[in-house]
Amino acid sequence: MSRISDKQNRIRLSDVRSPKDIKGLSGDGLNALADEIRHTLIHTVSESGGHLASNLGIVELTLALHSVYSCPKDKIIFDVGHQSYVHKLLTGRYNEFPTLRMEGGLSGFPKRSESEYDAFNTGHAATSISAALGMAHARDINGTDEHIVAVIGDGALNGGLSYEALGDLGHNKTNMLIILNDNEMAIDRNVGALSGHLSELRSSYRYLHIKENVKRNISRLPVFGRSLYSLLEHGKDALARLFVHDRFFSSLGLNYFGPIDGHDTEQLIRYLTRIRHISGPVILHVITQKGRGYLPAEKSPEHFHGVTPFDEKSGAPVNAEIARKNSKTVGETLCMLAQEDSSVVAITAAMSDGTGLNDFARRFPERFFDVGIAEEHAATMAAGMAASGLKPYFVVYNTFAQRAYDEILHDACLQNLPVRILLDRSGFVGEDGETHHGLYDFAYLRHMPNMRVFAPADERELQHMILLSRYADYPLAIRYPRDASVMPPYVTSDLPLGKWERLRPGRDGTLLAVGSMVSTAIMIRDKLIKEGLELSVVNGSSVCPLDNEMLCEIAAQGAPYFTLEEHSLPCGFGSAVLEECHKRAIAMPLKCFGLEKEIYTQGTITQLKRAAGLDEETLETEIAAAIRRKKELDDERTN
Numbered sequence: 001m002s003r004i005s006d007k008q009n010r011i012r013l014s015d016v017r018s019p020k021d022i023k024g025l026s027g028d029g030l031n032a033l034a035d036e037i038r039h040t041l042i043h044t045v046s047e048s049g050g051h052l053a054s055n056l057g058i059v060e061l062t063l064a065l066h067s068v069y070s071c072p073k074d075k076i077i078f079d080v081g082h083q084s085y086v087h088k089l090l091t092g093r094y095n096e097f098p099t100l101r102m103e104g105g106l107s108g109f110p111k112r113s114e115s116e117y118d119a120f121n122t123g124h125a126a127t128s129i130s131a132a133l134g135m136a137h138a139r140d141i142n143g144t145d146e147h148i149v150a151v152i153g154d155g156a157l158n159g160g161l162s163y164e165a166l167g168d169l170g171h172n173k174t175n176m177l178i179i180l181n182d183n184e185m186a187i188d189r190n191v192g193a194l195s196g197h198l199s200e201l202r203s204s205y206r207y208l209h210i211k212e213n214v215k216r217n218i219s220r221l222p223v224f225g226r227s228l229y230s231l232l233e234h235g236k237d238a239l240a241r242l243f244v245h246d247r248f249f250s251s252l253g254l255n256y257f258g259p260i261d262g263h264d265t266e267q268l269i270r271y272l273t274r275i276r277h278i279s280g281p282v283i284l285h286v287i288t289q290k291g292r293g294y295l296p297a298e299k300s301p302e303h304f305h306g307v308t309p310f311d312e313k314s315g316a317p318v319n320a321e322i323a324r325k326n327s328k329t330v331g332e333t334l335c336m337l338a339q340e341d342s343s344v345v346a347i348t349a350a351m352s353d354g355t356g357l358n359d360f361a362r363r364f365p366e367r368f369f370d371v372g373i374a375e376e377h378a379a380t381m382a383a384g385m386a387a388s389g390l391k392p393y394f395v396v397y398n399t400f401a402q403r404a405y406d407e408i409l410h411d412a413c414l415q416n417l418p419v420r421i422l423l424d425r426s427g428f429v430g431e432d433g434e435t436h437h438g439l440y441d442f443a444y445l446r447h448m449p450n451m452r453v454f455a456p457a458d459e460r461e462l463q464h465m466i467l468l469s470r471y472a473d474y475p476l477a478i479r480y481p482r483d484a485s486v487m488p489p490y491v492t493s494d495l496p497l498g499k500w501e502r503l504r505p506g507r508d509g510t511l512l513a514v515g516s517m518v519s520t521a522i523m524i525r526d527k528l529i530k531e532g533l534e535l536s537v538v539n540g541s542s543v544c545p546l547d548n549e550m551l552c553e554i555a556a557q558g559a560p561y562f563t564l565e566e567h568s569l570p571c572g573f574g575s576a577v578l579e580e581c582h583k584r585a586i587a588m589p590l591k592c593f594g595l596e597k598e599i600y601t602q603g604t605i606t607q608l609k610r611a612a613g614l615d616e617e618t619l620e621t622e623i624a625a626a627i628r629r630k631k632e633l634d635d636e637r638t639n
């Protein structure tokens with residue numbers, strides 16, 4: 001690295017317009033910039049919310065990557081992407097950073113449409129190696145010379161897609177670098193055999209760290225000190241091979257280096273500079289600390305993985321009153337079932353805390369299974385359990401269940417096995433944006449043979465459905481939003497699964513709503529009464545099968561009716577109603593309200609619903625106008 005003056009060796013983060021601005025920094029300059037980055041991360045995320053601990057842990061690694069590689073020509077793909085905030089700050093987005101995760105602002109994940117420095121959109125785990133390998137093949141075919149780097153955490157490396165990509169990469173021997181960012185923690189504690197292997201490598205890192213201390217002390221010895229240090233330095237690779245066991249990666253055909261300290265920027269730069277010219281696939285194993293530099297996050301990194309706004313000094317949430325989460329209801333209900341029925345088991349894919357299963361794991365450890373980031377495996381394992389007489393509940397975020405489509409179809413539905421899938425975070429999820437919204441489940445589940453799909457209107461109905469699902473002899477899914485509904489208890493708690501319920505009477509039409517839209521429909525109905533329109537409200541909690549008896553009753557009334565859903569309109573609830581009406585030759589809905597076939601980015605749930613036209617004001621106006629238009633047309637025909 002070239003020698004530069006102290007003045008040249010300093011740069012303010014606000015002056016970084018591109019990664020070129022940090023090239024040539026060393027020592028104190030890099031450390032000072034790292035400190036400023038951490039301060040900016042803590043301050044911004046304390047106001048906007050977001051992923052804090054993972055970004056605090058990757059500061060030095062991101063600085064080193066941009067010091068060595070030349071983006072955007074070279075490509076860096078961040079797995080999952082929630083640790084890309086530092087990358088955004090170093091690639092010209094400092095001034096926009098306060099808009100992080102806000103409507104119209106910076107995404108919380110890499111986004112190609114946002115910056116030429118974002119090589120690939122990410123939001124789900126375990127995709128980086130596959131995407132990077134695709135880019136490496138494209139480079140080879142095009143005859144270009146850019147470097148391709150995939151940055152993947154130890155949690156994401158547990159994902160099945162990562163294993164598939166590693167095997168292919170080792171077979172193809174393509175030039176590519178994988179950075180294994182090993183912080184011993186994903187969202188929840190890592191599980192699986194690979195995690196154990198990484199623990200073994202970490203212990204080797206700790207031993208080598210001791211060796212480095214010995215070398216530093218030796219170098220201070222008079223006369224022979226420098227000679228001994230030089231001998232040890234030249235023998236560094238031999239020492240690494242002696243103390244670090246890389247059987248797993250070398251067996252796949254990867255050139256393994258590490259583990260090394262992920263918070264020593266200059267050491268990272270030295271390693272990256274040396275290995276970027278190595279032919280074939282290379283993996284550099286880096287040890288980092290999640291939450292580094294912010295004591296509350298260091299003490300409790302799992303709680304600072306994804307946070308709402310918090311007090312910067314204490315780390316405490318700003319909003320003392322936090323809405324009750326449906327995940328709490330799910331966890332409490334499953335514990336109730338497990339207490340009564342020894343065949344009830346719970347499965348999660350590295351999300352025990354987020355899905356409300358921590359108490360279940362504590363109380364029934366022999367019946368709790370965290371498979372890591374492996375939704376496909378979880379679904380088929382649940383099918384195997386069901387085939388053997390157990391009652392499995394696979395509790396998963398809606399967006400991640402998409403990854404198990406084939407397994408749900410082939411292994412559960414085609415065999416009619418009673419796998420129970422509980423879809424948390426359904427509908428809009430807010431600031432995490434398009435990769436995390438749960439908007440497509442009706443579409444890919446309701447066509448599956450034997451599958452039943454339900455969507456409770458409130459917390460009481462959610463609990464009721466889970467309790468009844470214990471007796472199901474078919475595969476089923478129950479979808480629910482993050483926050484429990486504050487709707488008054490209109491829903492009857494003793495209806496069988498598959499039945500709709502008329503919650504309010506009305507002579508002028510019907511609002512046939514599902515899930516989160518039921519409370520919205522009731523509020524719209526109450527407002528329209530003031531305009532002289534009295535609408536019935538029906539809770540269409542069974543999406544598959546439909547309650548055809550009540551559907552025929554609604555259609556036979558002759559008054560206009562509407563479907564409302566927080567889901568994609570194509571192949572959604574309204575589409576199912578239209579299909580059934582066509583088949584039965586009965587009156588169809590006057591209009592179906594839901595989400596158009598477009599991408600909905602980040603924002604608050606209120607903002608997203610308004611953008612989609614699912615807010616109360618928009619729906620009230622459109623429904624009233626549609627009813628009046630129909631009445632005018634009917635009057636014209638009569639006259």
